Amino acid sequence: MVNSTVDLVIQLALMFAIGAGMAIMFITLSHLLSPKSKNPNKSQPYECGVVPKGDARTPFNVHYYLVAVLFVLFDLEAVFIYPWAVSLRGLGTAALIEMFFFIGVLLVGYLYAWKKGVFDWE
Amino acid sequence: MSDAVVQLLFLIIKALLMSLIIVTMVAFIIYFERKFAGFFQSRVGPTYLGPWGSLQSFGDILKLLSKEDLIPEQADRWVFRLAPYLIFVPAFLVMAVLPFGPVGGEPNLFGYRFDYVIANFDSGLVLFLAMGAVAVYGVVLAGWSSNNHFSLLGGLRAGAQMISYELAMGFSLVGVMLMAGSTNLVTIVDYQAGGFWSWLFIPQVVGGLVFFVATLAELNRTPFDLAEAEQELVAGYLTEYSGMRWGLFMFAEYVNLLVVSGIVATLYFGGWRAPLAVLDFIPGPIWLFLKICVLIFIYMWVRWTIFRYRYNQLMSIGWKVLLPLSLANLVVTAVVVNIFGD
Numbered sequence: 116m117v118n119s120t121v122d123l124v125i126q127l128a129l130m131f132a133i134g135a136g137m138a139i140m141f142i143t144l145s146h147l148l149s150p151k152s153k154n155p156n157k158s159q160p161y162e163c164g165v166v167p168k169g170d171a172r173t174p175f176n177v178h179y180y181l182v183a184v185l186f187v188l189f190d191l192e193a194v195f196i197y198p199w200a201v202s203l204r205g206l207g208t209a210a211l212i213e214m215f216f217f218i219g220v221l222l223v224g225y226l227y228a229w230k231k232g233v234f235d236w237e
Numbered sequence: 238m239s240d241a242v243v244q245l246l247f248l249i250i251k252a253l254l255m256s257l258i259i260v261t262m263v264a265f266i267i268y269f270e271r272k273f274a275g276f277f278q279s280r281v282g283p284t285y286l287g288p289w290g291s292l293q294s295f296g297d298i299l300k301l302l303s304k305e306d307l308i309p310e311q312a313d314r315w316v317f318r319l320a321p322y323l324i325f326v327p328a329f330l331v332m333a334v335l336p337f338g339p340v341g342g343e344p345n346l347f348g349y350r351f352d353y354v355i356a357n358f359d360s361g362l363v364l365f366l367a368m369g370a371v372a373v374y375g376v377v378l379a380g381w382s383s384n385n386h387f388s389l390l391g392g393l394r395a396g397a398q399m400i401s402y403e404l405a406m407g408f409s410l411v412g413v414m415l416m417a418g419s420t421n422l423v424t425i426v427d428y429q430a431g432g433f434w435s436w437l438f439i440p441q442v443v444g445g446l447v448f449f450v451a452t453l454a455e456l457n458r459t460p461f462d463l464a465e466a467e468q469e470l471v472a473g474y475l476t477e478y479s480g481m482r483w484g485l486f487m488f489a490e491y492v493n494l495l496v497v498s499g500i501v502a503t504l505y506f507g508g509w510r511a512p513l514a515v516l517d518f519i520p521g522p523i524w525l526f527l528k529i530c531v532l533i534f535i536y537m538w539v540r541w542t543i544f545r546y547r548y549n550q551l552m553s554i555g556w557k558v559l560l561p562l563s564l565a566n567l568v569v570t571a572v573v574v575n576i577f578g579d
Binding site: 122123125126127129130131133134135137138139141142144145146148149150151152155157158159160161162163167170172173175176178179182183186189190193196197200201202203204207208211214215218222225229233234235236 | 244245248249252253255256260301302303304305306307308309310311321322325326328329330332333355356358363381383384385386387388389390393396397400401403404407408411414415418419420471476477480481482484485488548549552553556557560564567568571572574575
């Protein structure tokens with residue numbers, strides 16, 4: 116094969132192609148084999164037999180947004196930590212202390228969110 | 238033949254074989270899950286198709302293929318169709334970075350080098366986390382596009398739950414990265430060479446447990462299966478799916494179970510390495526297979542033993558227990574690695 120980067124793209128693309136191909140194959144097979152009968156009642160959403168009331172895309176609890184925002188914050192922190200974790204042996208104690216400051220700053224935000232009750236669902 | 242052509246040939250063989258093994262294993266995992274569920278609840282489970290009902294999954298696939306595929310009138314048709322693929326394909330991609338035998342070194346097959354991994358990727362662990370995040374899109378979009386109250390609630394719950402536990406998962410993995418000094422799964426397995434006392438589950442016992450619990454939530458399995466809590470949400474984000482499209486979700490769930498078991502085995506239990514030096518004569522893929530089977534049994538055991546949590550309990554376990562624990566694990570591991578070097 117060519118070089119390590121191109122190899123990697125080929126390898127991952129092959130797995131992607133096999134996965135996607137398999138999924139498409141299943142759906143196509145079922146499209147060919149399955150019966151088709153149109154009925155207005157069938158294309159209604161299933162809500163336990165009760166006729167659905169209004170559109171389902173209604174406003175929902177703001178808590179979900181808060182969790183999503185916090186997730187972005189902490190996941191970004193994690194992404195910053197990964198390269199540090201891999202190379203800590205070469206960087207020494209200074210890097211360790213710097214990372215403690217970084218985690219400390221985020222911990223303040225975490226405790227604030229905890230006190231604000233973001234993690235309490237009632 | 239030149240080395241490049243042979244390597245390409247090897248790659249295609251490996252990828253096809255891997256896919257075949259995944260599909261076969263998933264069929265039998267589903268069978269064993271139902272059989273064990275039966276045993277745990279004093280039933281017999283599937284018995285009709287094949288000896289002891291062992292061909293039940295294949296029968297189910299044929300049945301699902303011949304069922305009508307309904308798309309609700311008000312559904313967002315494109316997103317509705319896209320969602321199953323968004324869950325299915327990422328699970329497959331992660332299998333590419335999972336090593337199932339020795340990688341690199343001397344030529345070992347007809348004078349060519351056969352690597353027992355599809356992609357020797359330096360950021361394999363990051364790819365695993367990224368693909369886990371892509372699967373969240375599948376769940377949320379499936380819930381959103383169905384235009385059904387139950388689906389929307391299930392999708393939102395699943396989304397919030399998965400991203401909450403992904404944090405704990407990401408932080409607990411930092412312990413492994415610190416110790417092995419790499420995110421390449423091949424290097425991580427090499428770091429655990431030399432018997433079971435050098436496996437990472439001993440120094441990383443806290444991180445490993447946090448990771449295990451987080452994967453339970455990530456896989457949407459009981460005790461964290463609130464997204465498809467049958468008694469309250471019908472089937473959550475799966476409510477409007479029928480036929481093989483629903484089957485694809487189920488299939489993806491079990492592929493994910495297989496992949497996550499493989500990742501846990503690789504990170505914490507030495508991957509394809511034998512527990513004792515005298516057992517080295519048994520080839521690596523068999524060891525990995527055995528470890529994956531044991532871990533899958535543990536996942537099933539948990540599923541049929543522990544009750545479902547309430548949603549507020551679930552969120553407080555994720556944010557108030559697992560996240561601080563994984564952060565503490567990170568800090569302690571970093572200090573120990575810094576002081577003792579290796």
